[in-house]
Amino acid sequence: MEVVPHANPENESxxxxxxxSFYSNQLWNRVLSFFPSSGSNFxxxxxxxxxxxxxxxxxxxxxxxxxxxxxxxxxSSEVMTEASKVFDVLEDILExxxxxxxxxxxxxxxxxxxxxxxxxxxxxxMIFERGPRAFxxxxxxxxxxxxxxxxxxxxxxxxxxxxxxxxxxxxxxxxYSLATFLAQVYMEIDRFGEELVKDPEKSLPPLLVxxxxxxxxxxxxxxxxxAVPYSFPLLFEKLPEVNQEGSQWTDxxxxxxxxxIYQNLQKLDSHLSVLVAKHQxxxxxxxxxxxxxxxxxxxxxxxxxxxxxSSLMGSSDIDNWIREARDSTVRFWKDHVEQxxxxxxxxxxxxxxxxxxxxxxxEEVQLTANSLHKLECCWLSVSRxxxxxFPENASDQEMLEIVMSRYEEELMHPIQGLFSxxxxxxxxxxxxxxxLDIETAMLELEQILRANEINFAILAALPAFFxxxxxxxxxxxxxxxxxxxEGRGRIARVQRRLLVVEVERRIMQYxxxxxxxxxxxxxxxxxxxxxxxxxxxxxxxxxxxxTSEWLYVRxxxxxLGKPSLQTAYKxxxxxxxxxxxxxxxxxxxxx
Numbered sequence: 001m002e003v004v005p006h007a008n009p010e011n012e013s014x015x016x017x018x019x020x021s022f023y024s025n026q027l028w029n030r031v032l033s034f035f036p037s038s039g040s041n042f043x044x045x046x047x048x049x050x051x052x053x054x055x056x057x058x059x060x061x062x063x064x065x066x067x068x069x070x071x072x073x074x075x076s077s078e079v080m081t082e083a084s085k086v087f088d089v090l091e092d093i094l095e096x097x098x099x100x101x102x103x104x105x106x107x108x109x110x111x112x113x114x115x116x117x118x119x120x121x122x123x124x125x126m127i128f129e130r131g132p133r134a135f136x137x138x139x140x141x142x143x144x145x146x147x148x149x150x151x152x153x154x155x156x157x158x159x160x161x162x163x164x165x166x167x168x169x170x171x172x173x174x175x176y177s178l179a180t181f182l183a184q185v186y187m188e189i190d191r192f193g194e195e196l197v198k199d200p201e202k203s204l205p206p207l208l209v210x211x212x213x214x215x216x217x218x219x220x221x222x223x224x225x226x227a228v229p230y231s232f233p234l235l236f237e238k239l240p241e242v243n244q245e246g247s248q249w250t251d252x253x254x255x256x257x258x259x260x261i262y263q264n265l266q267k268l269d270s271h272l273s274v275l276v277a278k279h280q281x282x283x284x285x286x287x288x289x290x291x292x293x294x295x296x297x298x299x300x301x302x303x304x305x306x307x308x309x310s311s312l313m314g315s316s317d318i319d320n321w322i323r324e325a326r327d328s329t330v331r332f333w334k335d336h337v338e339q340x341x342x343x344x345x346x347x348x349x350x351x352x353x354x355x356x357x358x359x360x361x362x363e364e365v366q367l368t369a370n371s372l373h374k375l376e377c378c379w380l381s382v383s384r385x386x387x388x389x390f391p392e393n394a395s396d397q398e399m400l401e402i403v404m405s406r407y408e409e410e411l412m413h414p415i416q417g418l419f420s421x422x423x424x425x426x427x428x429x430x431x432x433x434x435x436l437d438i439e440t441a442m443l444e445l446e447q448i449l450r451a452n453e454i455n456f457a458i459l460a461a462l463p464a465f466f467x468x469x470x471x472x473x474x475x476x477x478x479x480x481x482x483x484x485x486e487g488r489g490r491i492a493r494v495q496r497r498l499l500v501v502e503v504e505r506r507i508m509q510y511x512x513x514x515x516x517x518x519x520x521x522x523x524x525x526x527x528x529x530x531x532x533x534x535x536x537x538x539x540x541x542x543x544x545x546x547t548s549e550w551l552y553v554r555x556x557x558x559x560l561g562k563p564s565l566q567t568a569y570k571x572x573x574x575x576x577x578x579x580x581x582x583x584x585x586x587x588x589x590x591x
Contacts, residue, residue: 107167123157186530189207204249215264306318340458341457493583496583500536503529506532507567549582
């Protein structure tokens with residue numbers, strides 16, 4: 001049973017635009033064909049302008065995998081000037097192939113991931129991840145089969161498997177054909193490499209004839225894959241027989257051949273855009289349309305609730321909430337930002353005033369100590385008048401010990417010491433000593449608190465600091481999305497290392513196909529290896545230039561793409577790349 005997928009209106013509009021562009025270009029080419037290309041300078045200028053636009057457009061994307069040319073050609077500006085036209089068209093062919101393979105690979109990876117899921121997940125995809133129209137159609141179909149007594153879930157599982165398998169088959173065939181074409185073109189460039197550098201005028205005609213034949217093979221391989229309902233045959237332009245047989249071409253013939261290649265590339269892009277658009281993965285809006293719908297419903301409910309409490313409905317709730325939020329924000333700002341910063345500033349820039357205040361408080365304690373010393377001296381002088389012997393020039397500690405010993409003696413006879421002894425004077429000295437101790441302790445405690453004022457201010461500012469830090473990390477993570485291989489973070493490094501692993505796996509698959517005599521499959525594996533090398537080259541270029549490793553990395557990538565090198569040497573190169581280059585290390589710092 002053949003499953004016909006539901007048509008998407010957006011894809012249909014894209015297909016119509018592609019068809020209109022394709023047939024308008026065909027009509028323009030037919031009009032140009034009525035005029036002689038060699039005798040009209042106006043048409044020659046238009047053709048050259050068309051080529052410049054295409055090349056400038058292709059250069060805007062990025063530099064692709066380097067051409068397999070001899071290393072000494074990169075140092076000769078004269079040779080590069082003579083052969084620039086040849087190299088430009090070859091780079092454009094590779095670039096178009098890499099770009100189309102990238103689109104196909106992304107969609108193929110999506111469908112392959114869906115095919116590996118369980119039947120329940122496939123059914124969920126068919127119902128809930130293909131848009132509202134598919135949701136209603138599949139739901140109605142499911143209800144009908146349930147009413148009729150059929151096995152609805154089993155049929156839906158079969159439909160989902162067929163739906164996904166169809167897209168995997170089409171995209172896999174496209175990838176196989178384009179990868180084979182890419183490998184064949186790259187091998188031909190490698191075969192004509194030295195001749196292109198030495199004598200581009202002589203080697204260019206046979207290369208263009210060979211590429212024309214490769215386009216014919218590509219037409220035969222993907223011409224049977226049509227996108228229903230909007231399908232048009234893929235018919236590439238062919239070189240005239242006179243050009244193929246001629247040994248020496250004129251500049252006009254070379255220009256016409258190059259224009260023909262660009263026309264074929266444009267036809268290929270138009271054909272693939274229609275074919276891939278029919279079998280591409282659903283857009284993000286289509287995949288998560290239920291989430292977006294729930295979000296829109298929730299936003300509508302919130303908007304209704306806000307409108308009910310707004311001044312438009314005569315309510316002042318929102319104004320009050322805004323006022324309270326503003327007051328809370330201002331209070332939080334003053335308590336956790338402004339006041340702590342002012343305290344830190346005062347602690348750092350107003351130490352002189354605090355030092356002067358500390359000196360004044362120290363003087364008050366000194367006055368209390370002097371008063372205690374005078375009381376002790378007066379008590380000793382009175383004791384000497386009564387005939388008691390005490391040492392001369394006694395220190396404060398010694399006088400205090402004498403007072404304490406005398407105080408203990410007086411306590412033995414408290415009544416007598418209170419009326420006729422010196423118990424009252426000793427008690428006053430004890431009170432003065434207690435006052436001195438209290439003032440000294442308070443001074444030390446105040447000094448400790450003043451010394452830690454900046455710490456208290458920092459503690460008060462910590463909530464605002466952590467809140468700012470969290471906000472900064474969220475904004476930084478939002479701006480710096482380094483999940484791709486071109487990023488700077490750990491995930492990007494993992495992606496780059498996985499690209500090296502993918503290249504190594506393609507090399508081994510290429511060798512296995514060669515050993516088994518599968519030449520066509522080996523060319524496909526080689527083309528996929530070139531595609532992985534192109535992705536690796538683009539991913540590591542910026543990082544390798546930052547660490548001055550780009551020349552060595554570029555040379556290793558070119559060595560991996562050479563068809564003539566042995567597989568053992570290529571595997572050695574991939575192992576060295578993972579181990580030596582900083583842009584491919586597993587962590588930011590080498591352990």
